[in-house]
Amino acid sequence: MEILSITLTGWAAITTALSMVILAGLMFILGREKIHFMWGVFSSVVALWMGAFYAVTLAGDPETARFWWKIAYVGIILIPFTFLHFVLEFIGNERLNRLKNRIIVILYAIALVFLFLNLTTNLIIDKVTFLFDELYYNSPPASLHPYFLALFSALTIYAFYLVYREYNVKRDDTLFRSRVRYFFFALSIGYVGASMNFLAVYGIQMHPLTNLMVIIGASIVGYAILRHQLFNIRIVTAQLLTLILAGFGLFRLIVSASVQEMVFNVLLLAITLLVGVYLILSVRKEVEQRERLEVLSHALAEANEELKKLDAAKSEFVSIAGHQLRAPLTVIRGYVSMAMEGSFGAIDEKVKDALGKVEYSAVQLVKLVASLLDLSRIESGRIKYDFVMGDFQSLTEKVIEEFTSPAKKKGLRILFENRAGTLPQFLFDQDKMREVAVNLVDNAVKYSKEGEVAVRLEVTATGGKPHARLSVHDSGIGIKKEDIAKLFSKFARTEQAQLADPNGMGIGLYFVKRVVEDHGGKVWAESEGEGKGSTFFLEIPMRSR
Missing domain, CATH: 1.10.287 (Helix Hairpins)
Known part of the structure; x- marks a missing residue:
């Protein structure tokens, strides 16, 4: 099939060639790093191959076709060598970096040998055969062609292996691993499409229209390395959709059969481009905002x-x-x-x-x-508990006895009301719970100037299970309602507490809360306000096992 005297194979070839020229130009102009330059070089040799292949599709005789095939193979021969060179720059492996210059010299020395043989002998391109009813193909293969194809495949596979190996080594480098995943995705598309060209050489009648896949793969990688973050699949999807629609619109414009149809197709192409550009810009803006948030999130995580x-x-x-x-x-x-x-x-x-x-x-x-x-x-996290059967009532009474003398010196009375009767023993850490009781009674005595401190022990049924409740009521400075919520926080002290006792640190109640909660219980405080005293409560389950 021909359009404007150009076959579909020719259209595929020239479209790919022009796209790769544009991509190479972008790499050389916008790129600042060596990997940008190397991808520009790689894109240039692909463009040379496709440009010469386009000339092959126009050739009217075997000799002209063979000449252009030799020019096309200049690009084909350089593809695996420039690709491996790009990969060496891309992965940045320290061990390979020390040997990189030697490796590159050897690579291009081998490439020069094949280029010389290609241009001066018929060992790679010999005969051409008219295939697909439209072009002369380099078939059957010349004597050196299978060896070159084996080298092409080996270098390409080795390049992919180097990237995969580095992917497994740099497990903590999320950016590099993200790049590698898209690297494999993009280049798999490109190489699958390009490899179809070799099938016809060996008698497999596969039409080389798959060259168009090279544009997709190479463009994705090119955009990726320019954007540093490789790229975002949503941006690429928007770009590819716009490119496909624009290409379809351009195709309709070229094959317009009348002026009226041409005007319609021009308008259609213009609308497609406007909508496509708006879509790309919108998606890019969203992705850039997300990237900034990711950078900020990463910085916050490090901090x-x-x-x-x-x-x-x-x-x-x-x-x-x-x-x-x-x-x-x-x-x-x-x-x-x-x-x-x-x-x-x-x-x-x-x-x-x-x-x-x-x-x-x-x-x-x-x-x-x-x-x-x-x-x-x-x-x-070094608090260790020794849960044993213990007498919580006896523990409470001993703590009260300990504070009776200090309270008496201040003119205070400590009253103990046991509403639990004879409290059965249950599991708790006796040392930690003693510290808890000491903290609560000590605070009550410390912040009360006169009156009494009432300690009450009782049994409650919380959630259908028996709990021991200890409450300590004082007639001291009281607590503002807005301060109650922060009482059990680390270093939290009310303004009244700081005036009454400047030496405190606000750690006691924080410790109380932690220990009680680790026992499966809860702690809270109640107060009618400043100067009206306060009551602190704790409840812990009475477990026997």
């Missing part, structure tokens, strides 16, 4: 990882510092206590008063160190 490392280092430092401080503070408290008791002889009231202040400060530092160690254990 988050750095923060996690710093947080881990901080927790480690706090843990080490806390353990180092605990021992000398214990010694200080011990000797001060012994001195005040007269173990080293009688002391006057002034000295005893001074030692009392030292002891108070040491106690405050011990509490601070304990809080820091609790925080360190929570954040590093």
Whole structure:
């Protein structure tokens, strides 16, 4: 079939040749890296092959056809060598980079040998046969052609192997792996289409119209390496759709049979181009926005990882510092206590008063160190629990006894109401829950100036299962409603708490919440407002196994 005296094979060849010339120009003009230049070179040799093949389709005799076949094979011979050169630049393998220059010299030396043999002998192109009722094909193959075809296939397969191997090595390089996936997708299309040209040489009557597939594969890779992010399949799809529709419109314009039909086809082509350009620009804008978000997300992820490392280092430092401080503070408290008791002889009231202040400060530092160690254990995930059957009622009573004397000194009474009766033993970590009870009672005593602290123990049925509930009510500074939600957060302290006790860190209730929740329970606080006291509750399930 002929259109304007050009066969369909000729149209396929010249379309591919012109497309590859444009692609090569874009690579040379827009490209800034060596891979851009090498893809431009590769596109140029493909354009040479297709341009010469177009001349073959126009040849009127075997000799002219054979001449143009030899020119076409200049491009065909260079294709696997320039492709492997491009791949060496593309993968950026450090080991191969040291040998790259030698490899390239050897490659092009072999290519020059085949080019020389192609242009000066008939070992690659010999006879031509009129095929498909339209062109002279280089068939049957000359004596050296099978060896060249084997080398062509070997170099191409090796190039794909290098890319695949690097893909498996760079498992953490998401950008490179994304590029490689599209690399295989695009070049598989191009090479499948191009390889069909060799079938007719060996007597398989496959028409070489599949050359058009080369445009798709090569254009995708070209666009990809120019865009750095390789490309987005949605952009390429929009471009290919526009290209196909525009090509169809151009074809209709060329074969127009009348002026009226030509005008209609011009308008159709113009509308197609306008809509296509708008579609491409819209998709590109959306993709670029997504790419910017991905870059931002990646940067935030890296920053988050750095923060996690710093947080881990901080927790480690706090843990080490806390353990180092605990021992000398214990010694200080011990000797001060012994001195005040007269173990080293009688002391006057002034000295005893001074030692009392030292002891108070040491106690405050011990509490601070304990809080820091609790925080360190929570954040590093090193809290270990020893769940054994224990008497929660006895634990509560002992904690109350511990605070009876300090409360009495402040003029406070601690009342204990046991609504649970004889509470059966159940599983809990006795040391951790003692710390929890100490935190709650200590806060109640600390923030109450007068009145009483009421501790109540009872059994509730939450979710149909028995739970032990401990509540601690004080008559202290109270809590604003807006502050209740943040009470159990790390370093959270209300304004009233900071005024009443500037030494606190806001870690105690954070620790309480973590321990209670790890027991499968819950903790909360209630208050009618500032200056009206507060009540803290905890519930833990009474499990026996």
